[in-house]
Amino acid sequence: MTAVQTALMLTLSTHFALSKSRLSSLVALITGLAQSRTVNLSHLASHLPGRALPASHYRRLQRFFQFVRLDGDRLAVLVVQMLNLQRPKCLALDRTNWKIGSTDVNILMLAIVTRRFRVPLLWTLLPHQGCSDIGQRIALMRRYLALFDASSISMLVADREFIGAEWMDFLSENNIKFVIRAKIDMTMTLEDGRAWSFQSLLRRKRGRRNPAIGWGHLSGTFAPARHPVNFAAKRLKDNEWLIVVTNRDDPRQALNDYRKRWAIECLLEDTRIRSHDKLSCLLVVVTLAMVWAYRCATKTMGRKAIRRKTHGRREKSWFRIGLDALRNWISNAPENAADAWLHNAPNQPQARPKI
Template sequence: MSLCLRTALIGSLSAHLGLSKSRLETLSTLLIGLIHGRTVNLTHIASHCHGSACHASKYRRLQRFFQYVRLDQAVIAAIVVRMLKLSRPKCLALDRTNWKLGRKDINVLVLAIVTRRFRVPLLWSVLSHPGNSNTHQRIALLQRYLALFEPSSIDLLLADREFIGADWMRFLVESRVPFAIRVRQDLVMALTDGSAWSIATLLRTKRARHAIHTLDLLLPDSRLPVRLAAKRLAGGEWLIVVTNSPEPRRALQTYRRRWGIECLFGDAKTRGLNLEDTHLTDPAKIDTLTAVLTLAMTWIYKSATDSMGMKAIARKTHGRRRKSWFRTGFDALRSALINTPDTAAALWSESCPKRLRSP
């Protein structure tokens, strides 16, 4: 592993994470090995540790890192925002990613930034149970975000049909968090006159495809005002979002960006860093691994920005991009790590903040 790479990573992260030099060296090894080897498996990453120690000793060193080190999510979030210059209002997406290792369920609730170019984790909670998150867990995650950033930093919070509930939406409205959450047709809402109807009944006369229909509604049990925007898709299915935005049509159109978090999970797993290769199952260790993965993805996106500048990625004849922004940065950074480590080191050290302040 190049000395200049280790020096750049250690020097920039030492000001923020409060780790010893030995732990910072291990973290730099994890970041470089994760990207270079395309896996979070510690056996493979151990081969990137410098020194003459045997492979088993290097592997044990990585294990001890996850056993004893906990990275502050607030610091990681601040580094992400500063490195990718995301201080302006941005869309956030809320979703879960889960997998199994033997009989053990690993379930992570993720709040991610999704922009036209970037999709990167910001804050997360490792759940102690399989299946959906509950209202308390969602509120706790958003409260952690609001302790770091103003509500005005959110353009829209996007979430799928799993993330519904009167108490949850009431919290978002009262916290002034703009949101667009997809809902089911059988959800019962109240009209402004107080009468309760299912959404399917309210939309029964709306026939036109591709037209956006809007309604003013009240949250059940609270009478807080929200708006509904719906559009019938080509296959006949309804796309319905509930929002507190004054522009429900725009909220419905922006909802398509929610797919960015699904792409993020693909980038973190089979299309990129192979997160499911890990044999870690302890929630605290998964938390640390997610923080390392977030730093690696931030470096990858910074590489994509450096490679492409203001240019757009070319499209194929069917209209889709030849590569994702993630894949563009991933390929460029892996090449730099092998062929021009000075370039990779400069890319990190020049973009990582020297000191953190409130975004």
Template sequence: MLHHAISALTNILRPDLDLSKSRLETLCMIVIGMVSARSVNLGHLACERPGSALTSSTYRRLQRFFQHVHLDEDWSLPLLVRLLGLNKSWLLALDRTNWQIGKTEVNFLVLAVVTRRFRVPLVWSLIEGRGCSDTDMRIALMERYLANFPATTIRLLLADREFVGAGWMEFLSKNNIPFAIRVREIFALRPRTVTTLPCAQGCAWPAVAGLFAPASAHARTQPPAIRRS
């Protein structure tokens, strides 16, 4: 059963990976093994080997793979888009996910594609500690995406209220990336052509037209974050 699964996955990955037959099969063995063993421990993965190979020799094979094979940071991005069967443009979501392993904080900034049932991570970066991302991190993540696909593939970028900032919004606008980002209701929109509009009323603005000003004197000023299209 595992042999057939590894063979099928090898055929799927071959067009996108420039690896030898042996190393591609080893990669597929690792992927299938993680699903079967529900672990990333190489000792456990070696026990999921197909055929009659010794566990010790399979373990050494897995070690050699990680010792000698170096995949590009975003090698899986074109592969995932192809497997998802996406059309000319798609929805992207920018978010953060974090958890703890013992006392160690694991905090990722993730750019995912939105499907009907799932959010599939495309590119991600590790954030040190428990804090939020900054503008430079977000721009760097988007530039990795844009290195593989043009901005025209982004139908809309969705993000939560923590993903604001003048430099960030300017980057999205300059690169013609349409976006819809939540903002706090205490802020008000100040377009260039109409009177101030409280965000608490709910609105969708066709372009970045000004700055969000605090609705109260004690709130901080925020850059535009409702919608650009």
């Protein structure tokens, strides 16, 4: 057994109840995913150790996804521990939808967004195409709150799909600060009791240099929201209004906070797996590979910042630096790859981190 395999099995064996054979397959999947940069099982099978025929390796992976179910909630705790994210953090809510043949794959995902990291944390595979409903969003947030305290969330950011009076009341009642983009046709009930759409409120505002701000109760399906929200709006370069609603005190700052949102760059679209249980298992594998890459980036860069190019953007993302290092180390310096994974890695599962 190589140093890399030993390192991963040491940590993962204490967090996932798997036989030695299944655990070995999980480790091979994580390392293979990093090396091949694909979730296609045919490509991943070529990275399995041993002299068996490719068809046998492929069948081994098929059996893994057929019989193994990895606990996504336990993964969330492991991600926070591995990336040392105990301090309050920004969460981003997003959804992605694509088709495999005639089958819709629709994932509602909660991710951690920091200055360096963008990593999936919890998700739900929706049984339909299109937008999530309020009940599904609340259920996902309840899963988070069962694992972590509400004080662990510095802010939740989300796009226009995730608007709604009942949903934002739930967040406010659970002490979760949020910044969510609003649709221009949504209605606010102001202090004087009159209801206005954002389109009417902003009709005479230029909003390019000085954002328009205000507060009120967002109109819901059956009644206005119980908790008031602030809003801020500014015109973008294409003349479209960017409107955000927030329960934070400074609505102007919320416009900057909204920039921290994260759109899912789904890594599963190269798979042919359709089963929700199997896809969820694959997402756990992808997330573990991402965590490993981020740890390699930290080992490579330390406290240094990534150099900016003349246009102002970073030369590379933190993830790309880590992935490049990880792929190189697995092949040429396995002790570095193993050390990046093991450094301060939790060898005992922790049920509920104290934030």
